[in-house]
Amino acid sequence: MTTRPAGDDAAGDLRGADDKLHEECGVFGIFNAQDAGALTALGLHALQHRGQEATGIVTYDGTHFHTHKGLGLVGDVFGDARVMATLPGRTAVGHNRYATTGDTVIRNVQPLYADFEFGGFAVAHNGNLTNAGTLRRALVRRGCLFQSSTDSEVFVHLIAISLYANVTDRLIDAIKQVQGAYSLVALSDEALIGVRDPLGVRPLVLGRIEAASPGAAPCWVLASESCALDIVNAEFVRDVEPGEIVVIDAEGVHSIKPFGQRRGRFCIFEYVYFARPDSVMDGHSVYETRKRIGAELARESPVDADLVVPVPDSGVPSAMGFAAESGIPFELGIIRNHYVGRTFIEPTDQIRHLGVKLKHSANRAMLEGKRVILVDDSIVRGTTSRKIVEMVRAAGAAEVHMRISSPPTTWSCFYGIDTPERSKLLAANHDVAEMARLIGADSLAFISIDGLYRALGHDGRDADAPVYCDACFTGDYPVDLCDFTLTSTPRVGELAVTR
Amino acid sequence: MTTRPAGDDAAGDLRGADDKLHEECGVFGIFNAQDAGALTALGLHALQHRGQEATGIVTYDGTHFHTHKGLGLVGDVFGDARVMATLPGRTAVGHNRYATTGDTVIRNVQPLYADFEFGGFAVAHNGNLTNAGTLRRALVRRGCLFQSSTDSEVFVHLIAISLYANVTDRLIDAIKQVQGAYSLVALSDEALIGVRDPLGVRPLVLGRIEAASPGAAPCWVLASESCALDIVNAEFVRDVEPGEIVVIDAEGVHSIKPFGQRRGRFCIFEYVYFARPDSVMDGHSVYETRKRIGAELARESPVDADLVVPVPDSGVPSAMGFAAESGIPFELGIIRNHYVGRTFIEPTDQIRHLGVKLKHSANRAMLEGKRVILVDDSIVRGTTSRKIVEMVRAAGAAEVHMRISSPPTTWSCFYGIDTPERSKLLAANHDVAEMARLIGADSLAFISIDGLYRALGHDGRDADAPVYCDACFTGDYPVDLCDFTLTSTPRVGELAVTR
Amino acid sequence: MTTRPAGDDAAGDLRGADDKLHEECGVFGIFNAQDAGALTALGLHALQHRGQEATGIVTYDGTHFHTHKGLGLVGDVFGDARVMATLPGRTAVGHNRYATTGDTVIRNVQPLYADFEFGGFAVAHNGNLTNAGTLRRALVRRGCLFQSSTDSEVFVHLIAISLYANVTDRLIDAIKQVQGAYSLVALSDEALIGVRDPLGVRPLVLGRIEAASPGAAPCWVLASESCALDIVNAEFVRDVEPGEIVVIDAEGVHSIKPFGQRRGRFCIFEYVYFARPDSVMDGHSVYETRKRIGAELARESPVDADLVVPVPDSGVPSAMGFAAESGIPFELGIIRNHYVGRTFIEPTDQIRHLGVKLKHSANRAMLEGKRVILVDDSIVRGTTSRKIVEMVRAAGAAEVHMRISSPPTTWSCFYGIDTPERSKLLAANHDVAEMARLIGADSLAFISIDGLYRALGHDGRDADAPVYCDACFTGDYPVDLCDFTLTSTPRVGELAVTR
């Protein structure tokens, strides 16, 4: 009997258990706002899908920095008025974090804060540095003491030891030494700073709230996704560009491009699964894109059936697109239970196989005797897919055809997404026919990589050079893997240290 | 700054705040199952939508009764293996409870347990007794000491003082004295017992799990809804009938009908909102029924528009029905954030108006410039509707037409649903035109009561005599209100006591 | 590895572990005082030695009763201003409880409260009823439902079902049906009531605080010991007499003696160990009495030695008396560590034997090479004595002579003291010479029962009839044991129930 959700992977934890890839983090920053702390909590709430395990906010009140961090949802960590009262100030940065484990938990929750010679500094990071281990070893050799096991802390030390006088120059000095994917939001006693790595792998947007009184300075917002601008009634200004540093201070927004003008490789999986459907990324509505992917999938891999059923919630828009394109009715044949607590029961073998039903249940009245097309966004290990198919069959479905709105996931991500190592990826080890058999489906199809590019308005991946990071589908890694190899366990966001 | 979600009703708490009617409880019982406690936890998990604030399980191991209760979700209260290890036995009853307040919290969590002369007895109750106050006063006068302020405890004392020898006879003696709505699941050292009130206002179903070894006795299950049978792989047998007592013991299932054969008045609102879409009630699939209600609504109150948008999650099936019938595209124009913790922040007036967005956000890319039909299940106070309309307009909608899949809620419920008193019900105090203006919609329409009956396969409410309890729409209360009047505050499930 | 303190009795818990007899409870009540709740917390703090595991207070504000209970020390349960703010009113009763276990914990914490027909009623009880099991069975047969497994709850039900109209008459009706030892403090909406059983086995004193303004009514206090009067600056008025009921209301103090004038049998062990040294009981200073017992012991069992060393803290006054009488120097040869938390570590066998040192350590510089007389108050199982002797020898003592300031404890107590069953009492199973050998002492002597009476100013136990309850030394039980036999496990304060 364990407190882990069901899964046939004995070592599976909450991450593995639902057999999804997971974004590691969401970041948010705000400059010149009354209640900056509370607005940051709202922004982090809107970014909750990017990390539910831990959250933190650092505010600056013009004299002191204030920090509060905790494990759990934003609403639980920051829902108490007494907590919010400890976070005064008009600027703030915040961070949501996906699972972190063991006794490192509290020390690893971001934003990281440091007392520099020139004052306090807080930083929140979404992404993963591929040379963090090497940098850390060099810094420790120099006498730097690390408080956490996060890759993000190397930024802080690189800034601390930089010989430049100015905090922005120190930051540039730091990012020139790191490799990897990083969207940063940082806070000094003078400015709010946003940074996106040279290829812009992870997202970062800039927003603005007009001042209530005419002539007063506006409030500026930085966030991982545009949905976090909406919740604080901020207007979307633009995406921060690949390799760009935006420095927001009393005089406004300054743009610095230490790497020159770059063509980015934005993470294509954000469209498929990570981002919230009401976000707009790089000019594309995530919701519309998913519907287009579904339609493309219907064109590429049609099948004769009675119903199109999404695996909720993420499969809904692509199922709608599939249904509309194919003319087969869209039905909610699987119901999602949203009240799953953080832990659940699995006392005996008899009960273990009931596990997957904690989140999903079959709408038997709808499925009985029907030929069903299930639409899901991805297959990682395949454990969940197998159980979903089994559940739909047990509810009486005559046929079960699985359609996946991403290409086969055949490579690990080392840029900030929690993926299993390659040997655990179903698609890296089996062809599609075998996969269909393993998950028990009557047929299985994935969208092609070109189809995915088409849904995003291109003629195909190689029509012109790739414009997205699609390494998890293609193995074409645009950023040097440095400390990692293709078969590394993609330990993301945390380094192995001696304790 | 408070820890309550936003709402313009200063006294609003979590219940009022989301401006929905709420089921008070879910019940579950199981007889002759290995891991009865764990299966009960799973069943309660499937019934989590019927009460999220508190939960409890009592098991019987053949010698002792074991109890564990707690505040919070089933997965949190029963997710620890060490907790489950304290609940051995092959029979169990469990209960989910909607909000209870103040220092009465722990004492009021069900199942209630008592040491009777003939042994231990545990009972879980969904519903509300209308003469509980009168009965309690009489029992106290006799020397009975109450532990809780629940109406349900009068059952326990009536059974304790009954002059009948047998527990079933004592139970019949008790239910003959009470008025109201009650679906009970009770556990003695001999039997699992299910009871439904004479009109069958609240639901209760019977299920069965065949024994693994041939010839062995099957396991029996009682539950508020069929979705709780599915999660434990139990086969649906039948609804418990209005006024029926089912006694399940080593010899099987015995049916007793102390009130004779009765025609019931099942709560029609279970179809509209309370029940889970994958449940089947009285032979009707809840999901299909909701789609039919949406279609009926489209026929009754059509409107020219570009999109049909559900208020998620409950409005989705009726919006699908509306869209299919009207031919207008169904789109997810509102995104639901499921990560709302139990409390949230509202530090200042500036931020208060952002409140409703904690649960819902507008999919701006989809709504901009469109004529939108919003489909929701009900309007109670109207506070949420007003904010949803406002949010959709702020996202750029050209027109907003609201369609409601229930008739106007004009009367309080005294049968186990948490409703505001009449003076707070928007529809009890305004006509539809005024309501449209108050919530800011370009048009507003409710399904008619006859339309609702039609969606359930009848020719209309009065075609033959009403077969549902629809008092909240009609004021036709089928069970005597006893201690209440039509303008009472429907304090449900708890009595006012001296502490 | 366990969280229990060391002990060679595997089943030993915190009680057995320190191998002392333990008082079960302390009670306190106050009438007509501003801040009655806070003064009650102070009074309970002064009575903390009578029970450290749980505590509760019920106040009455003229309209409502208010309750707060918790596990732990008075200062921890009532140390929060927000808690005290929930306990308004000018009358209050409170209770300290010695260990209670398992899931009965919260329900068993006193004062017990009930809603009677005539209003609220709270009662706190020190002692033990010997016919509680019989009474409980009869009450349950009648339909009474018990909330707790305490013997004290029978009082509440007997009062609830009494046919008398008046609460005092109902209380008299109740106490005429019970057997055992009971000092009660009760609170109705009209009066504070104190009751002492017919033999006055357990203590109860009456105190008074003069009103600040002349002519105003005084405040009255009831407490287990006079030290609780001192802490609230109340003047000692008198002991409540055996079999007396004192009813304190707006008109003053009324005395009722339903059993007529009785000669009591006050617990002699209160002088030896239970009571706080600064209390005065029945006219005797506890501190002075203990010094006289030590002197008497020195006369009865002298020994040639270099030092008299008390086992702290309880052995200090008798060791002082022994030293003064014998002329041998008194020295603190054993140091007590007062910072022992509620649990402690014992990971391995290697460490287990270090256990007893958590509370006591030898003052090696003082003991080395010396002939030592250890003075302690009692030997129960003998486990602690053996370890103390061993520790003193390990510190270099040349000889160790043990002197005990009570007669051998040879019988269990059924009147409210936590004692092991007879078979576990060292003195019930071994003669003094064997006991000396078992604990490893060079000599061992107990004070005689006549010596103990002499220290209290009598000529000896049988010079005139016994005036104390000394059953634990003599087996002469003055109150009928009813449900118990001489070899019963003296389950005190809690009954065995079906859960």
Added chain:
Amino acid sequence: MTTRPAGDDAAGDLRGADDKLHEECGVFGIFNAQDAGALTALGLHALQHRGQEATGIVTYDGTHFHTHKGLGLVGDVFGDARVMATLPGRTAVGHNRYATTGDTVIRNVQPLYADFEFGGFAVAHNGNLTNAGTLRRALVRRGCLFQSSTDSEVFVHLIAISLYANVTDRLIDAIKQVQGAYSLVALSDEALIGVRDPLGVRPLVLGRIEAASPGAAPCWVLASESCALDIVNAEFVRDVEPGEIVVIDAEGVHSIKPFGQRRGRFCIFEYVYFARPDSVMDGHSVYETRKRIGAELARESPVDADLVVPVPDSGVPSAMGFAAESGIPFELGIIRNHYVGRTFIEPTDQIRHLGVKLKHSANRAMLEGKRVILVDDSIVRGTTSRKIVEMVRAAGAAEVHMRISSPPTTWSCFYGIDTPERSKLLAANHDVAEMARLIGADSLAFISIDGLYRALGHDGRDADAPVYCDACFTGDYPVDLCDFTLTSTPRVGELAVTR
């Protein structure tokens, strides 16, 4: 109403409230022991009087370092077997800490741990560095990032940046740069290291446990006091000498004296109050020394009276010495209540004056009508003394003469003891006659500084040069105050930082 104990110093917290000076810390380390973690917990338990607010242990298992820290007593933080199971290994260091406040709490709990280039390193520190602020500023300027606000962390950074290769050389490099009082116990992956500052102001002893099997290597122990050796059955070997570094590794104990042979200035107040009476320091039994101080005090300041009464617990041995020398009977006229929780109630002014009685109560039967000599160890602010005198008078004492077993405390300590700033010290601002009047005593006398030296076997302070640090009595500060001035607030162990 506050949760602070009574005190007329509005800013007084738990420290000020009991009006004692307080040791800041206790340290313990062990090398080559099975269950090193558990033995360290026991050692810390014996040192609990040196710090009750927080505690931590770091163990090393040959490969990894393991840490557990918490707020509260050792028994509460380490009493759970599951916690101890996370602390494997044969070497360990531990620390008890006196109060630390605010959000710095967890980060400031020691031992501090760091990942150095050469491996993990943990350090526990008792004392205070007087140039920590200056050093910290220089280190931050260099790019070092501090995790805590403790002065102790400068050790860690100085070691990290040292250019020496070897950890011992780095440590020597570090201590040559610091000023102040420091007894350190540190753990690397090769050795357990103890360090005492050049004047040996704070204590540190070395002990040994012989191996169970002949020929095996012994286990070595370092601890603040010898009482912590006793609890683990370790034999006292010797005091670590002023300015000595002891390095304990697989080859045994190595002594290094980087400052050469030094004559120390050990803290004389350890004898008066801080140390546990069963400890032996610098060859003196603390208990015997206190008795000799009491005798010396009786010779210097005799008074005709009926009783000598200690203020418990610390005043007991000196009162015994005073009584023996004067021939006046020693009596426990004040009872100490050891059950004071961490917080307590003080709801109103009426109750506030009862505050001091939470810890002490008068034994009225003993004091009434008597001329009483109270013996206490020190007067800091005078608040407690005044209340004790008042309480003894209220209990009926005819005369109250106060005798103090230390000279007047006229200067703040900057070497690791929590003292108020000078302006708050009663003796720094009033002569003895005024002080007697302010505390309400009939007479008051302190032992002279020469008398104190005599009690320690010297002819007087200046007979030969002072051999103790007695700065709090004389203002003769043997270590440079550096960042502090004589009127500084002696913020001990924590630095003021920007958050």
